[in-house]
Amino acid sequence: MIAIAEISARDLLVPLVAAPLIGALLCVFLKRRASDYVAAIFATITLVLAAGAIGNLFSDLDATHRVPLGWLVNIAGESRPAPLVFELSIDALGALMLFVVTVIGFLVVIYSSEYLSPRNVEHPVANGKGRYYAWLLLFVGAMVGIALAGNFFQLFIFWEITTLCSWALISYYQDEASLRAGFKALIMTAIGGLFFVLALVLMYLNLDTDPFAFDALGRLAPGLRSLVFVFLLVAAWAKAAQFPFFTWLPDAMAAPTPISCYLHAAAMVKAGVYLIARVVSASYGLSYGVGLLTGIMALATIFIVVFLFLFQDDLKKILALSTISHLGYILIGCALGAWGSATAFQGGLLHIAAHGCGKGLLFLSVGMITYFTGTRRISELSGVGRRLPIVAVGFFVGAFTVTGVPPLAGFWSKFLILTGGLELGGFAAVIAILLLIESMIAFGFFLWVGQRVFFGSPSFDAPPAKAVAWPMTTAVIILAVLCLVVTLFALPVIQHIPLGM
């Protein structure tokens, strides 16, 4: 026990990134059940390691533990020191992200073991699970890498790996629609990635020491700082499916639902906003204009998307569109943070966790619906709650979480953003009030959808008694509980995330 207690957060970082990657490698060669177990084991290991790392960090949340791994000499040029680019580190912000990524990743792996089965009505899957888990675990590894990245460069590397994984996973079913969707997602996010590259190039050129460190922007000249920020912002837009790049996300709903849950609600799209959060957290002197750009575009996204989802019939697409708008929330939190409101910034960060749990839960619930019914069209479903009560609970808890009904997590984050916006006053206050309005609309719509789908007389027969689908049920229940308690974990953490001013 003493030995375990003496392990520092730092010692855990490398195994933490490595564990899912090893699991991924193993899964490539496994078939059916075996891959279920291996994936679950490695997801658990990752979770435990992450818990250890985060737990260790809790003793001093202001600390940053770094593990420098390597310098990149090939871009060092003739006369300058090689920049440090391979570096794992963990701090409060990273811990928040790590928490979301590993916990939901673990649940998704568990959930998938049942979802990808011949019993799935919508997409019966007999084999090919090894490939699935390999990509999924690779993705978990990449997301862990993003959370633990110690600088922009490292973040970018894992960022692009997630892009790749997303492409493979969206195309998992390999029908025409999913192939196209996967390709579209890949291209759009890769375009964003290139902007990231340009931003890195600019940082490199204009900074002699530590060009890729998170505080790099603060050391740039003001004009250049804004330019780099905008480049990073474009990258984040593409990744987080913001206007004008949001169109890939609804299409990406061709993916298996656990994938939609993990990639398109909890993890990958969060990478985009995480990047901006990083920038805002570490940079000094961001101009008003970049905050304005971030805020206005996020606001535009939110309202476009709200309008779109009012006329959607496909449950998953609704969730996808809603995800887009919630990423907008987080970006607005960051924008307000750039304007100087620590409260709103913390709210945005909290929303990463809150929305991850809430939307993840929604996706998993919808996944169970399709698993049992084979359809996800609202107009074809009714009375699902009678047949699948747990799913109904999951859906409603998720919906209330993302729309901000207290005491669920979404309330706290939205509340903080709102408070921050009103604190700043002026245009920020207008944004905040518009957010509140959006929240109301979304709430009404989700409630309507929930009632339409879960209430009334059942539209399908009861599933056979044998089909208990405990892995899925367990995942849904755990996430539902998380929706309530995640705030308890996240609130102490976000207080220790600095806001560069």
Next chain:
Amino acid sequence: MAVIDLLIGALILLVVGAAVTALLAKRRAMCGYVAFLFVAVASVWVGVAAFHVLSTGSPIAGAPVLTIAPLNSSLVFTVDGLSAVFLLITSLIAVCTTLFSVRYMLVDERYSLVRYYPILLLFFASVISVVSVRNMLFFLVFWEFMTLASYVLVVFETDNADARRAGLQYFIATHIATGGILLATILLYTNAPVKSFEFEALLESTRALMATSPALIHLILALFVIGFATKAGILPFGFWLPNAHPVAPSPFSAVLSGCMVKIGVYGVLVVFTSLTPLSHFTTVWGVWIAVLGTVSIFVASLTALQQTDSKRLLAFSTIGQMGYIWLALGVGLALLRISPAVAVVALMAGLFHLVNHACFKSLLFLNAGAALYRTGTRDMDKAGGLMRIMPVTAVTAIIAALAISGIPGLNGFASKWLIFESGIVGGFEIPLLVFLVVVAIFISAVTLAYYMKFLGMVFVGKLHIGQEVERREVPVSMLVPQVLMAIPCVAFGVLPMLALKYLYVAANGILPAGYSPAFASLFGSSPLAVNLSLSGLRSGAWGPVAILVAFVGCLVLGYLISRMGAAQTREVPMWLCGEEHDFSEVRYPVHSFLLTFNRYFAKLYPPIPVPRLPRPTAILKLLDIDRWLYYPGLRWGERIIRVISATHAGFPQLYVLWMIVGAALAVIVLFSMGGGP
């Protein structure tokens, strides 16, 4: 153990109870009794704590339970006089309704009880919490959780389309209202000198803002008032209420009307006593509140008169009665600076009516529930004369109905009387109030009218029920709550001073020091009669004991007179002017009752049109970026590619030409750009 620990203990008990009942949900009866047990113990604890506060007059507070550092807020449970009043009615209603539920909820086995008892217990916990915090953030949290829990219970019968629609309407309306409250709260918070959501800090914020931006204060107060009015069912914001209350399971309808809507009143009181310093804003908004209350009184009661569904009638009645409470509060707030004595009486009158309404409206819903339990219908046309088979239910219903209509001797009269008195006297200062009171008195008669209708159609009269109905009284576990709730209706009616004494503590606690005259100078010193002295002189009197003694005397006199002739009685058939009809043919339909009068007011409460959004194809197309930007862009790309690929024709000669041209170009380009290092 500190008294506040009783409250916290009760909350824990309720949460634990929720978990336990969730596990027991399959065993319906057992689940109900266990829930009752938990609620009963918790209610007693809460009641003891609340009563302690009311009797000592000093608030009690606990230690911080939870701290949200980014928002400088801690969760501290505090009970002051005002909270205590709400806690007491909550406890009473909780015990009664839960006991009532036990048998009531056994019937319909389509719905799992896991959505009933656990949620109900959590609901009570949230209600208790919401009135026991003095921090706006946690207030909002518990407030909205209360809404959430109540929503689940409103839509309990998920197969019922009305219930679904009502639930949707309810939750959306109140959520939006809460959004307003939230906004107002945050606006105050952001301007607070000390950033905190504690009431005290927000009060300082309001004080500061009053000097600098009165418009903003008006906005904030408007948001608060509208928000709480929505919850309290005050028209036009409480439009959801008549839809939502009837469709919930009857015991929960009782909770909704008896308990939850009251929390809206609590909110308004908190806003104007704890969040706003006494100023002309209080006066202005007091008048507005009174006006809103009167509008509700007028519209809802006249609409109630038109109803044929018993529970819907009761729901409209709730709005009307909430209107009375708001009127009283409005009068009180409006006059607080001008004539504190009248104001205190008005506030107490409001609180008194609130307590009374909690008793008799819950009771009425339980009565209606009992009738529904037996007959299976809420349509007053389909069942009548239940007094013959359900005497206890009927008697309690009559007591409640008479109480709510303000028949002297019952509690409703006492509180309404106080409202009218204070309103009329207040009218000396603000004439508008008198007109409001006149409306209120007029509607008091309307209230009486529709309760006559309710009683007459459901309980009194010829027994008229379907064949399948079991002809006996409801089980004892459903009778006990009804009787329990009838007791305060009578007790407070006969001895209003009993209640007023404690309400004075409550009202005194929330007012600024020096604003409340001594109890005896307001209400006289006799415990049996209320002798009001509002403007220094004695301005009104209500001695229920003396008058009831006289009334009983007169009754005896009348009885003696009527027995003078020692008349015999004889059973005869109904006389229909000599014609033979089956009763069902000649039964007078509910709809026709008061039809002429109702025609005058038929348009008062129009059905709310549900907007059907047309699919805005044009805008959707515009927002489909793929369609007009990306895909056309790709097509352009294809076109470019085709042009370029056409140049690769495949002749070596052509390619050689390219080379030569290329070389020439290279030379030209290089030289034109100039050399030189």
Next chain:
Amino acid sequence: MVQSSLPVMLIGVPLAAAGVVFTLGRWTRLCREGAAVGGALLTLYLAVLAVGQVLSGASLNCCQMALNLDGLSALLVVLVTLVTAIVIFYSLHYMYHQLRKGLTTEARLVTYYGLLMVFLAAMMWVCTTNSLIWMYVALEATTLATALLVCFFWTRASLEAAYKYDMLVVAGVCFALFGTVLLYSAAAQYAPGRPALLLTELGQIIPKIPPSVSLLAVAFFVVGFGTKAGLVPFHAWLPDAHAEAPAPISALLSGLVIKVGAYALARTITIFAPHYNAVIVFVAIMASASMLIGIFMAWAQDDLKRLLAFHSVSQIGYVIEGLGFGTYLGIYGGLFHLVNHTLFKSLLFLSVGAVMYATGGLRRISQLKGLGKRMPITAACFFIGAIAMGGLPPLNGFWSKLTLFMAGSELHLWWAVVIAVLVSILTLGCMVHAGYKIFWGHPTTALVTNPGLKEVPVAIWLSMAVLAILCIVIGVYPQIIHPLLHRGTECILAVYRAGAIP
């Protein structure tokens, strides 16, 4: 400066092997394939030895500096021998399979392996020669050796392709001869008594000769060596030749042959670039045009091999752009991309070869669908190559492109960087698009019922796997080849610096 016989041996060993193949090849397979493999491996061993020596900073020369193996040469030498060895290993089974199918004869296989060895020798020569004029000669030698390999199957299409290849490349490289001669004549007075114009001495001479001559020479070099490298608009030979050659030869063509063009440019224009701003811009223009036209043409292709060929046009643009920048980062990036492109493009051609092997020669995207289920390893290799070329981390293509972007930005050639970035994404799109079309989805009936449609034998996929692993290794740990690249870059810069006015 270390005297060493290694350069001679590097040329001699494959030549000897070629001799063995040609003379004894008909006799036994051992003397045919065995000699080829042995020759290649031995050359590889020597190349590794050379690298080991060169890394310390020395350069190995012999024959009065006629052959000079410095860092840059060593890089190319080891790359060429490695890829050639892999391709030969791939060919063993692949060509034997062609033989069994009756597409060729044992006698022609002798020619095949013999020419491969000749080709290797010519490549070694190009890489180690220190004389401008001999470089031209050796360059032409590689062309001739591969031209015969292109038309190996002796079909009409392949003959036409070989004809075009030969004619256009020879014609094009002639321009380089003009350039060489021009430079020679201008430089003769500054280097009296020397046997030839040595590459290592160019640096001292260039500043002395008149700018107009220099610029003209640069123009001719770019045209000439650019033709060899497949630079637009001199690339017209490339798609035909790549498409019609046997798959291993395509891999060599794309992986190596065009690289010697780039190598030659690296040896020449990099010396001019620092002196003439115009050169940098000019090369950037040419390279950008190459990237754009190449990628656009690639998008238009249905034939997988043509598609890859046009990608070569596009990718070589990156290489040449980097070299044209003439700065440390530019040259470093250019060389890095040269290495990477060799690896992933060979990998891609070999993968396509595997697809053709399994499907009986199908190579059109529209004919193929859903192969991934049957051929997972090939699919994986193809995608690794595709993604590496698309420049996504953590594969090797990313690092070289990144370095190039950095280099371009350093010179503030923003438009060039933007084009490079744009082409990068188009490349990724094109390759992934092609990849998912052929490997993913549900196979067409014709393919499903084809009993031969199964994973290629280990002898074939092992070569691909080695290349794929190299891509991944360099991608995950790019520092592994840093010393070599650094030496190569330093060599070029040293030449320039030698002539720089202090």
Next chain:
Amino acid sequence: MTFAINLGLVLLIGPLLAGVVRKVVRARVHSRKGPPIVQPFYDLFKLLGKEDLQSVASQVVQYAPLVAFASVLVAALLTPMGMRAPLGQYGDMIVFAYFITIAAVAVVMTGLACSSPYSMMGAGREVMMHLVVEPVLIICLITAAIKAGSLLMWDMAAWNYVNGPAISMVAAAVALFLALQAQVGKLPFDIPEADQEIMGGPFIELSGPKLAMFQWAFFARQVVYASVLAVIFIPWGLTFAFPWNVGAHLLKVIVLIVLVGVIDVVNPRLRIDQAMSYFFGVIFVALVAMAFALIGA
């Protein structure tokens, strides 16, 4: 003693006044001789002895007549009749108004309990009339209360006596007088009973002592209503010595009742909707009166 006076006034003078109206007014107008003045007492005693027919076995029907009777008496005890009311310090105008309402409640409940279509219809009409008539009383009393600054009826009367007539008081008096006709259930407003249409409405199923109690209560109610008008709005004679003040009050009441009787005789019955429209007008008048009071006139 005041108990006795008030009870005596309403219980004895009430039926007697009805007899007076029948004898003096209606018979005169009908140009006939008319029954004796004490005929109402004869009727009551007769009814008290008659058989009690029960068509519905409802407790409500059993007790409603007594409740109506008792409530009217209590209202009478709350009303000052020439001097302070016996229960005046225990109930003010609002208590009075509610007690007088109880009688109506009893009628309605009886009607509803009987369940006959006629009784139901009558009950409905009773409710509707009550709804429009009662506000007039309330508003007029409030007008007085505003002037007097107190809600105790005696204080109002005293204020009017001391401070003389005011516009608002006069207007209120007029409005109240217009309502009196309906309050006491006379033509043209005897719509709820409407013997010729709905056979006595709520009372259709009543007979014997129950009917007697109701009738007696209504006789008494006439006096109560008239007394309110008389004592508060026509405060003449309040300061007379003991028997005279009651006498003066009685005189005023008789005059009012006779006036009501005259109107009763010369008018046909209105339809319920006509009646309501009429009373909305009266309510408006009363409100105008109250407005005057509020502005101090």
